Structures are given as C-alpha cells and as structure tokens.
Amino acid sequence: MTQDPVSIEPLCLDEGHALGEFYPLKQQAQAEDFPADPAACRKDFLGQILHPRPGNSVLAWGARMGGRPVGLCAVGVPEAGRRWTADVVHFVVHPDVRRTGIGSRLLATATGHLAGLGVQKMTAFTSGPADGAGAGDAFAEATGAARILRYQRLSLRIGPTRLATDGDTGAGCELLHWRDDVPAEYRAAFAAMSSRLAAEEAARSGSDQVPEDFDEDKVQELYAVLRAWGYRTYLTAVRHRETGLLVGYSALGMADSHQRHASQWDTIVLPSHRGRGLGVVLKRANLSWTVEHEPELATVTTWNAIGNPAMLHVNESFGFRLDQSGARREWTL
Ligand SMILES: CC(C)(COP(=O)(O)OP(=O)(O)OC[C@H]1O[C@@H](n2cnc3c(N)ncnc32)[C@H](O)[C@@H]1OP(=O)(O)O)[C@@H](O)C(=O)NCCC(=O)NCCS
Known part of the structure; x- marks a missing residue:
C-alpha cells in the first residue's frame, strides 16, 4: 500500500487552533510510549509552545500526511546574542508512521534553519524504559547526537x-x-x-x-x-x-x-x-x-x-x- 506523501511546513504560532490539531498526535504518542503515565495535558502541550521560557522564542515545524498531522518539532531558541544552544520543546512522530524517515526530515529542517540563525547546538531530553532504550534514545544515537548526561526517573x-x-x-x-x-x-x-x-x-x-x-x-x-x-x-x-x-x-x-x-x-x-x-x-x-x-x-x-x-x-x-x-x-x- 502506498502512503500519501509527507509535507513539512513551519507552523504559525500566532494561532493556537492550528497548533491544537497537533495535540492528539502528542497524546497518542504518549499513550503508546508510556502507557502507565498520565495523559499529556493539552494546556501544558500548547503552553510550552505559545509561552516560551524567559529569554526564548519558539519555532515549530509540523509534518502532515494527506493533511493529517503526523509529526511535530518545536524548539526553544535563545534571544539573539545568546544563540549558542537551542532546546527541543516537543519532538514527536505518530506511532503509526515511525521508521519512515519523518523524524529525520523534521530534524534536518529544524537544524538547518537553526544553523542559519547562528545556533551551534541543539539539545533534547529523551526517555525510555528503566532497563533499556526508548525510540527517542535510538533516534538520537542514529542521528549523531552526543549523550551529555544520563538520568533516572524515580516514582x-x-x-x-x-x-x-x-x-x-x-x-x-x-x-x-x-x-x-x-x-x-x-x-x-x-x-x-x-x-x-x-x-x-x-x-x-x-x-x-x-x-x-x-x-x-x-x-x-x-x-x-x-x-x-x-x-x-x-x-x-x-x-x-x-x-x-x-x-x-x-x-x-x-x-x-x-x-x-x-x-x-x-x-x-x-x-x-x-x-x-x-x-x-x-x-x-x-x-x-x-x-x-x-x-x-x-x-x-x-x-x-x-x-x-x-x-x-x-x-x-x-x-x-x-x-x-x-x-x-x-x-x-
Ligand atoms: C524519536 C522519533 C521522533 C523518531 O521518529 P521517526 O520518524 O521514527 O524517525 P526516523 O524514521 O527518521 O528514524 C531515523 C533512524 O533512527 C533510528 N530509530 C528511530 N526509531 C528507532 C527505534 N524505535 N528503534 C531503533 N532505532 C530507531 C533508526 O536508525 C532510524 O533509521 P532506520 O529506520 O532507517 O533504521 C519517534 O520515535 C518518536 O516520536 N518518539 C517519541 C518521542 C521522542 O522520543 N522524542 C524525542 C526525540 S529527540
């Protein structure tokens, strides 16, 4: 079966409703990756994009397949003059279409744009099961990210x-x-x-x-x-x-x-x-x-x-x- 082509576009962050279309994607990914965790909070998801951390602005790119949101990369970019490191806010691909290169395309789009702004590094937090690697860990390794600090989550x-x-x-x-x-x-x-x-x-x-x-x-x-x-x-x-x-x-x-x-x-x-x-x-x-x-x-x-x-x-x-x-x-x- 052939799949619709995937398009990747910058997201307009002035309008919350366009971003809202991407929330189910986050929710479904979280349910798949961490079924024991509480459902992703919509206000938190949108807020982290629409209200950046102090001194940052957020840039985001969405991936759509046949119009349907299937991937999102949102990155917090420090203000001009402090643009050494940008930090990923959300980076997610829908579980149904993973391992088809969408994550890699989102990454290339984001890092290409950020490099043009003078950003030198991009960081992200990845997580997985206590005794192994998650999809984000494997993706980060495969795309050449260095691991700068390891964490354990305790409950x-x-x-x-x-x-x-x-x-x-x-x-x-x-x-x-x-x-x-x-x-x-x-x-x-x-x-x-x-x-x-x-x-x-x-x-x-x-x-x-x-x-x-x-x-x-x-x-x-x-x-x-x-x-x-x-x-x-x-x-x-x-x-x-x-x-x-x-x-x-x-x-x-x-x-x-x-x-x-x-x-x-x-x-x-x-x-x-x-x-x-x-x-x-x-x-x-x-x-x-x-x-x-x-x-x-x-x-x-x-x-x-x-x-x-x-x-x-x-x-x-x-x-x-x-x-x-x-x-x-x-x-x-
Ligand atoms: C991480 C994530 C965004 C990757 O998206 P994706 O579209 O599946 O990524 P790609 O198809 O471009 O994968 C590129 C390469 O990464 C590696 N990779 C990605 N997911 C993997 C997995 N689950 N297991 C092993 N390797 C994996 C592979 O080498 C893959 O290439 P290949 O499929 O040709 O072998 C997606 O799994 C996801 O949404 N995970 C949950 C959120 C998350 O962890 N975000 C943090 C990302 S920094």
Whole structure:
C-alpha cells in the first residue's frame, strides 16, 4: 500500500487552533510510549509552545500526511546574542508512521534553519524504559547526537504515613511555603540557588554548555510562564532565622489536567547546610504542603541525574523507586 506523501511546513504560532490539531498526535504518542503515565495535558502541550521560557522564542515545524498531522518539532531558541544552544520543546512522530524517515526530515529542517540563525547546538531530553532504550534514545544515537548526561526517573506512591510529619529543620531554621510564585523579597536568594543548581548540573555533564543563570526578574517570569502552561506549583524553602537567608528550596508542579500526578522539580540545599538531612525535610514538607491542596495526589515522579548520588540517596530514602531512564542529548549543528 502506498502512503500519501509527507509535507513539512513551519507552523504559525500566532494561532493556537492550528497548533491544537497537533495535540492528539502528542497524546497518542504518549499513550503508546508510556502507557502507565498520565495523559499529556493539552494546556501544558500548547503552553510550552505559545509561552516560551524567559529569554526564548519558539519555532515549530509540523509534518502532515494527506493533511493529517503526523509529526511535530518545536524548539526553544535563545534571544539573539545568546544563540549558542537551542532546546527541543516537543519532538514527536505518530506511532503509526515511525521508521519512515519523518523524524529525520523534521530534524534536518529544524537544524538547518537553526544553523542559519547562528545556533551551534541543539539539545533534547529523551526517555525510555528503566532497563533499556526508548525510540527517542535510538533516534538520537542514529542521528549523531552526543549523550551529555544520563538520568533516572524515580516514582513515589503516596501513602498516608508519608504525610504524618512536616520534618524537623534543626535549630535556627524555619520552613516557608508558597504556591505558584516566589514572593518578591525572596526572589534574589531563590535565583542564586537556581543558578547554583544549574551550574552543578552542568559540571556533572560532559558538555561545554554555559549553565542557565537566574536573577529576580527571571524567577518572576519563569513562574508566570509556568502559570500560563497551567501548572499549579508548590514550593517550600528553608530560611535561616538569624541571618534571614534562604538555604534551600524544593519545588513541585502539577499540570492543569492532572489531579493525581505531580512532578518533583528542583531541590537544592546550599553547601554550608548540606549533610543535615535538610533535603529530605524539604521534600517531605513540600509534599505535605501539596497534599493539603491536592487531596487526590497519588504519584510523584522525579528525574535524578546519574552522578548525583546525594540526591539519589535522598530520593530512595524517601521511598522513590526507579521507573524510567532518560538522557540529555546534544546535536552539533
Ligand atoms: C524519536 C522519533 C521522533 C523518531 O521518529 P521517526 O520518524 O521514527 O524517525 P526516523 O524514521 O527518521 O528514524 C531515523 C533512524 O533512527 C533510528 N530509530 C528511530 N526509531 C528507532 C527505534 N524505535 N528503534 C531503533 N532505532 C530507531 C533508526 O536508525 C532510524 O533509521 P532506520 O529506520 O532507517 O533504521 C519517534 O520515535 C518518536 O516520536 N518518539 C517519541 C518521542 C521522542 O522520543 N522524542 C524525542 C526525540 S529527540
């Protein structure tokens, strides 16, 4: 049987409804690749394209077969002057038409265009089963992407016993809880910790990538973007009473259509306060804070960089168990 020819066109991002046609593709791919995960959230899918991360704009290309959307590549491109590395936002081909070269054509279209803008590298996150490679991993290998950092996804089932205690911060510290934003007076300290986390992650990777840097404005913008993506975010920070300084935080997000599933994001404790169990205290307290507002919450997943045994230990002691593997990939353009 012959198939309709595939056309690849840039997508006009001014109109949400054109993009909306590509959402079922994402949904069907996710159901095929990760059947145990919750369905892809539409608001999150569209939001990540229509409301780029601070300092980025998004370019996207769609593949259609007989008019039907069968592939999508959306990439976040840093503003002019910082255009070294672009990061894939969505890269997906419909399961029915994989291994027919559509992914390769989307990749060639995107990287050709990005190279013309002066972008030097493109990164993407790929994931697969805990004990093997997924389609994205195989595709990245086949198309010459370097693997710059490996990750494990860990998953935690929430039981009532986990919520019994808020945790002990030890002498001289107190916990602060926020929702959907970081209060203005704490943004600078929060930004410094986010920058430190990004620098530590970059140091662990084999890449020469410049780590992301945060300041007060960027933190404010980032949480505004997360709200536009439909996320409900829960944050807990540790504050040193005597100095008033923040010494750690933990953040968690729930997509608009998800009631039972949350993603654990950053957790960091400043080096001067490490080794005292604050990582576990922060995660437990933030989870309790979340459940107060999200009574249906049943699972939390988190990505853990391989080469960060301290965080792996915190997560495992907390009850998180391995359920997927992942990697950050990098194409040199
Ligand atoms: C990754 C993905 C986009 C690839 O799309 P695709 O249209 O199937 O890719 P192509 O047909 O161009 O594949 C090119 C080559 O990659 C390799 N490849 C792709 N999928 C593979 C798989 N499942 N197993 C082994 N090799 C694979 C092969 O070498 C293939 O060439 P071949 O078919 O001639 O052997 C698609 O599998 C997908 O949507 N996966 C889920 C989302 C995802 O992982 N996105 C991240 C991508 S960076």
